[in-house]
Each structure stands twice: as structure tokens, then as C-alpha cells.
Amino acid sequence: MKNLKTIFIILLVILISLISFGGIFIQDTKFVKNIIPNYKLGMDLTGGRVIGLDVSTAKNTVIYDKDGKVVEKEGEGTTKKEEPVNSQEVLTKENYKKVKEIFEKRLNELNTQYYTLRFDDEKGKAYLQIPENELTDNIIQYVAIKGVFQVVDDDKNILLTNEHVKKAQVGYSNTTSGTTVYLTIKFNEEGKKIFRDITNTYVKTTDEEGKETTKQITLKIDETNLIQTYFENEITDGTMRLSIGQATTNNEDLDEYIKEATSIAALLNSGALPITYTIEENRYVMSDLNIDMFFIPVIIIIAAFTIGILFLIIGYGKNGFYSAIGFIANIAIYLLLIRYTNVMITLESMAGILIAIILNFIFNVYLLHVLKQRKETEEISKGFETAVLKTMFVLVPVAIISVVLCFTNWLPVSSFAMTIFWGILVSVLSNLVITKTLIVKK
Numbered sequence: 001m002k003n004l005k006t007i008f009i010i011l012l013v014i015l016i017s018l019i020s021f022g023g024i025f026i027q028d029t030k031f032v033k034n035i036i037p038n039y040k041l042g043m044d045l046t047g048g049r050v051i052g053l054d055v056s057t058a059k060n061t062v063i064y065d066k067d068g069k070v071v072e073k074e075g076e077g078t079t080k081k082e083e084p085v086n087s088q089e090v091l092t093k094e095n096y097k098k099v100k101e102i103f104e105k106r107l108n109e110l111n112t113q114y115y116t117l118r119f120d121d122e123k124g125k126a127y128l129q130i131p132e133n134e135l136t137d138n139i140i141q142y143v144a145i146k147g148v149f150q151v152v153d154d155d156k157n158i159l160l161t162n163e164h165v166k167k168a169q170v171g172y173s174n175t176t177s178g179t180t181v182y183l184t185i186k187f188n189e190e191g192k193k194i195f196r197d198i199t200n201t202y203v204k205t206t207d208e209e210g211k212e213t214t215k216q217i218t219l220k221i222d223e224t225n226l227i228q229t230y231f232e233n234e235i236t237d238g239t240m241r242l243s244i245g246q247a248t249t250n251n252e253d254l255d256e257y258i259k260e261a262t263s264i265a266a267l268l269n270s271g272a273l274p275i276t277y278t279i280e281e282n283r284y285v286m287s288d289l290n291i292d293m294f295f296i297p298v299i300i301i302i303a304a305f306t307i308g309i310l311f312l313i314i315g316y317g318k319n320g321f322y323s324a325i326g327f328i329a330n331i332a333i334y335l336l337l338i339r340y341t342n343v344m345i346t347l348e349s350m351a352g353i354l355i356a357i358i359l360n361f362i363f364n365v366y367l368l369h370v371l372k373q374r375k376e377t378e379e380i381s382k383g384f385e386t387a388v389l390k391t392m393f394v395l396v397p398v399a400i401i402s403v404v405l406c407f408t409n410w411l412p413v414s415s416f417a418m419t420i421f422w423g424i425l426v427s428v429l430s431n432l433v434i435t436k437t438l439i440v441k442k
Helices: 002-021 095-108 138-143 189-201 249-272 291-340 347-371 379-408 412-439
Strands: 026-027 030-034 049-056 059-064 079-084 116-119 126-131 149-153 158-161 163-177 180-189 204-205 212-214 217-221 224-229 239-248 276-284
Touching: 049 138, 095 116, 095 189, 095 249, 126 138, 126 276, 138 249, 149 180, 158 189, 163 249, 180 189, 180 249, 180 379, 204 276, 212 291, 239 249, 291 412, 347 379, 347 412, 379 412
Parallel strands: none
Antiparallel strands: 026 030, 049 126, 049 276, 059 079, 116 126, 149 158, 149 217, 163 180, 180 239, 204 212, 217 224
């Protein structure tokens, strides 16, 4: 039974290592796809997009009737004027400050893991730098649009606006036909009352002659219509649920629906910009680093780890072999965890990963040194516990400091701290679960 347990753990470590260093590949339509998430690379490794945002100087053509009211078409007594989309009254420091806050909130809502935003409080100009990945174009599309949300009727009467939105969320439901993505809009107390009246007013009715009449509302963001609908039942909880797209089993379609719903929710949760902006600059900035620069350091690191593993095996025999298995398992699990926790990989976080792995190697050497003179199972078990406790006195303070630094806004520090924290956590758990199980056999 002891041998079977050892063989099982070794096979499990081999499997985890293959998944971590290679991946899991499945057939996805015509292509083979790795279902293990990719590493999230920072701008210092992949380059990034620089976007220049400026206050719009565009003008709109506005038509007034003889009473001074805005109308859609020219006619008798109408006058036409060219008016700026941003009047002088809205170009204030207070509004510029609000614009910056909305930009930052949208970036966070759009899952922008790292960005640099420079904002001119005097003129309202902004420069945004974000990583180049599959979300970049979507972020650029939504971060600077005005985002005016309106619920209007067929007569263009405005019923609800951004001021009535409390929270927008993305949800899912699974059916036999696939997964449906929903956008849920929750209104505040004032909006809840208005929305209840809307659900009682904008309905399908039938007159005495049997003719059906439907009163509908339209949901809009800026000049784009999201959906036109009516209601069959009164809604009293102030929650509107909209389906985005159709039920699907296709992952690519599902990702697009989720991206669309998330983007709309980001606009609703951040509020409308008080000033209209335009994108004046949109360019890609390449990284100063390239793959060739990492070739020699990677070879040296792999060689060093290989020598270290051989050192464990040759220097400490059977226990060294088991320790080497645990060491490899630690690296494999650690790298998988970094992928699934979306840690941003920068030069600093790469250094953190290397330090965490070296700390685990030092622990293994210290552990084997403690166990070298112990023969009995009970002595080996106590020796293992002694080594772990002494190491924890060093690792716990480091882990606490790394947790604190994880919440800093400076990516080089936060990414470094995250890799150290996860490295310590995986090191402790893998050694207690895998290495101890292999060495301490009861």
C-alpha cells in the first residue's frame, strides 16, 4: 500500500507537470485549443496601446421652430444653428475631475488589470496606456463614449436616465439550448416607482373590436438603440432583465455576448460623461524587450534547476528523490495558480517567481539536512515538523508584507508581491501534502 501511494503521487505529479508546462488541448471547431489560461503579460513584455483623449470641438446642427423649441426637421419658421457639442458652461475643473473619476471607474469595470492614466485638470486632455490584448479594442471603444442612458417612449418622452440606475450586473442561465447572458439593471427608489408605472403602461392591449395595440419603450445609450420592448406583468422590485444575444453553446459567441453585456454594465455603473470626448491618438508602442533577450537567461535558469534537482537526488538519496518530486510539483502547481489567478507578469513579477522557487529549494535542502541523521519514522516526522516550524518564522512575516503590498496601485510592486505570496502559500501546502507524504511513510 505504501508503494502504491508513492507511485500514485508520482504519476499525479507527472500529470500536473504536463498540464502546467504543456497544457490541455481539445478540438474546438476546426482548431485545437488549449483550455489552460494564458499568462497575463504586462506592457513591459508585450508593449501597449497609447490612447490620447481630448475634449471634442465638434459642432451639431440644431433646428429650432419659431417658438425656440428643438425639432427634427426644417419647416416653415424654423432656423438652423451650428452649436458646439461642449458648451463653455460644461468645461469646468469640477467636470474635468468627474470625467477622470468616470474614466477610472469604467476601466475597472471593463476588467482593465493595469493602466496608466495621465489627466490634465486644466484642459481636460487625457493619455491612457493599457496592455495590448484581446480586450484592448473593446476598452478603447467604451471608455470615452458619453454613455447617456435613456428609456424613451414612442413620442420621444424620456422616462428613465442614468440618474435612476442603482446597479447593473451581468448574469447567466443555462437551458437545454445553451447558455443565455443577461444584463440586469436595478433602479434606485425613484427609478423603481417610475419603472413600476412603465410596466403597467407600456403593454399590449385589445380594444372592444379585438384590435391589438402595443405601447413600447426603447432603451438607448447615446444615439444607439439597445432594445425595444413592452411588458406583460407589473414589476415591483425595480429590476429589469435583458437578454444579450441568444442562448448558445458556442464559446466564441458566448464570449462576445459577455463582453457586450459587461461593457454596457460598465457604462451604466460609471454614469454619463458631462463632457463629450474624442480619440485623438491611438497607437501601439512596442516593448523594448524581445524573445531573443530571454533565451540565454532561460537556458541558465533551466540548467540551474536541473543541477539543483540532481544535487537533491545525489546528495540525499531516496529522500532527496522524493524531495525533488515535491519540488517539481511545487513549480508546476505554482505556475498553474499564477495563470488562474490572472497575476500580471512583469519583469518584477518574474523576479518574484524566481525568488519564490529558490526559497522553496532552500527549504528542501534544509529539510533534507535535518532528516539526514534520522532513521525511525517517528523521528523523521518530528524532523519534518521542526523544519516546517522554523521556516514558518521566516515565511509568515514575508507573506504578511506581500499581502499588504498586493494592494498598492503600482503594478511593479503589486505583481512582485502577488508572486511572492502565492509562492509561499504553494510551497507550504505542496511540502506538507506531497513531500511529507512521500518521505514520512507510516
